[in-house]
Amino acid sequence: MRIALALLLAASVASADLPSITIEAEEYTEAGGQVRVLDRPAASGGKCVSYWEEPGVAVTCAFEVAEAGDYCLTLGYALQWPDTRREVRVDGEVVPGLEDVLLPGTGTWADFGAITLAAPGAGRARIPLTAGPHTLTLTNIDSRGLAWDYAIFHDPATLLADVPLSDAELAVFAEALPATARRLLLDGPAEGDLALGDVALAFSGGMMQALRVGDVFLAVPRDVEMPVEWEHHRVEPIALATISGVPEAGHALRGVVVTNGTSFVTIMAGIGENTMSDDRASGIPSPLIVWRNGRPWRLALGAMEQKLGQGERVLPIDGVVISANEPLAGDLLSGPIPWVQIAWPPIIAGDLKVAAAKVGPPLTPADTRIEVHADGEDVVVRSSVDMPPALAQFYGIPQFEVRVHPDVSMTITTDAGETLELRAP
Ligand SMILES: [Ca+2]
Numbered sequence: 001m002r003i004a005l006a007l008l009l010a011a012s013v014a015s016a017d018l019p020s021i022t023i024e025a026e027e028y029t030e031a032g033g034q035v036r037v038l039d040r041p042a043a044s045g046g047k048c049v050s051y052w053e054e055p056g057v058a059v060t061c062a063f064e065v066a067e068a069g070d071y072c073l074t075l076g077y078a079l080q081w082p083d084t085r086r087e088v089r090v091d092g093e094v095v096p097g098l099e100d101v102l103l104p105g106t107g108t109w110a111d112f113g114a115i116t117l118a119a120p121g122a123g124r125a126r127i128p129l130t131a132g133p134h135t136l137t138l139t140n141i142d143s144r145g146l147a148w149d150y151a152i153f154h155d156p157a158t159l160l161a162d163v164p165l166s167d168a169e170l171a172v173f174a175e176a177l178p179a180t181a182r183r184l185l186l187d188g189p190a191e192g193d194l195a196l197g198d199v200a201l202a203f204s205g206g207m208m209q210a211l212r213v214g215d216v217f218l219a220v221p222r223d224v225e226m227p228v229e230w231e232h233h234r235v236e237p238i239a240l241a242t243i244s245g246v247p248e249a250g251h252a253l254r255g256v257v258v259t260n261g262t263s264f265v266t267i268m269a270g271i272g273e274n275t276m277s278d279d280r281a282s283g284i285p286s287p288l289i290v291w292r293n294g295r296p297w298r299l300a301l302g303a304m305e306q307k308l309g310q311g312e313r314v315l316p317i318d319g320v321v322i323s324a325n326e327p328l329a330g331d332l333l334s335g336p337i338p339w340v341q342i343a344w345p346p347i348i349a350g351d352l353k354v355a356a357a358k359v360g361p362p363l364t365p366a367d368t369r370i371e372v373h374a375d376g377e378d379v380v381v382r383s384s385v386d387m388p389p390a391l392a393q394f395y396g397i398p399q400f401e402v403r404v405h406p407d408v409s410m411t412i413t414t415d416a417g418e419t420l421e422l423r424a425p
Helices: 002-015 167-175 179-187 301-308 389-395
Strands: 021-024 030-032 036-039 047-050 058-065 069-078 083-090 101-104 113-116 127-129 132-140 147-154 194-196 199-204 207-213 216-219 231-235 238-245 252-259 264-271 281-284 286-292 295-298 314-317 320-324 329-333 339-344 347-349 352-360 371-375 378-382 400-404 410-414 419-422
Touching (some): 021 058, 167 179, 179 199, 179 207, 179 216, 194 238, 194 252, 199 252, 207 352, 238 410, 238 419, 252 400, 264 281, 264 400, 286 301, 286 339, 301 314, 301 329, 347 378, 352 378, 352 400
Antiparallel strands (some): 047 147, 058 132, 069 113, 069 147, 083 132, 194 199, 199 207, 207 216, 252 264, 286 295, 314 320, 320 352, 329 339, 400 410, 410 419
């Protein structure tokens, strides 16, 4: 937890103005009822406050504010119950919107998580604090315990957990994005996008600038200029966009994005020494916004970066998974909107390098992985692993195979028997 916290703070410090104020629950100044301080190695400071199951039991912590402002409040805790409720007071006064805060369970009493407090059906609460001493009081308003670890008052720009966005916050967020990404986020797909079923991808300046798969929106929060254009094709029942180029003699590059309407596969193929920088491909914008129960939430990218550091080939995010031919890695990039650059190494067959990744919902247990393998001089990419055509048809998932030849020309074949030949650049 402490490591995660450090990452999260590093992730968001660039645009935050107010200092973060961390309060350890175990250093409480007053307990109105029975509580116990427990040693928990996974907790911040190694301790938490627990055993306050009775309604009305209140725990008060004192804290000092150096800089006046409107702060958000994030609580860290572990909770084995499905959820519990607490009333939140500052200086003895109930915070508007936080009369009855629902804290979701974290799984077990040993799994510590964090939540930034929000009023029901709205964005995060903003708590005005003057400089000087204050108190924070949590009061049990049901009959369930809570292993309360810490509280942090912080700048709204500091993301310590996934947070629901108010309509105004979504508008501010969108305003900070390049025009293409902003348009896809707020208005949906337009002509020139690759849109099919639940998948919409927008390209700009040679990059896949933004995409939406189901309820998950991802974007590159900056404009990138490259002199390439995307071409669009249809091979029933899939749609695709391609770029190609010859940066110098002996080099060739081709990028392909294919969607079947539920997920998409991105493939980068190159020949020549420097066709993939640092021997890693990257091309998936970082996850940014998800819709939960109709509300937009902004994801805390630090948690994502931490998962990416674990060398997994599959990264789950709220109803979709990102999977690649090799373990995924992530670099957190700061800026007005911090983002994670997701990268992974390519498969190498002779002079040919091919990297492929898939983003979409896991519709079947077998549908979370992409298969990429060398086949003679070619590299073959299939849209899922261990999925026979008959099973794919049963689940209604259009399947396809992309065969990359040594000159980066490609043959794309769907399970419906349609093919598309993409000539070498
Ligand atoms: Ca603690």
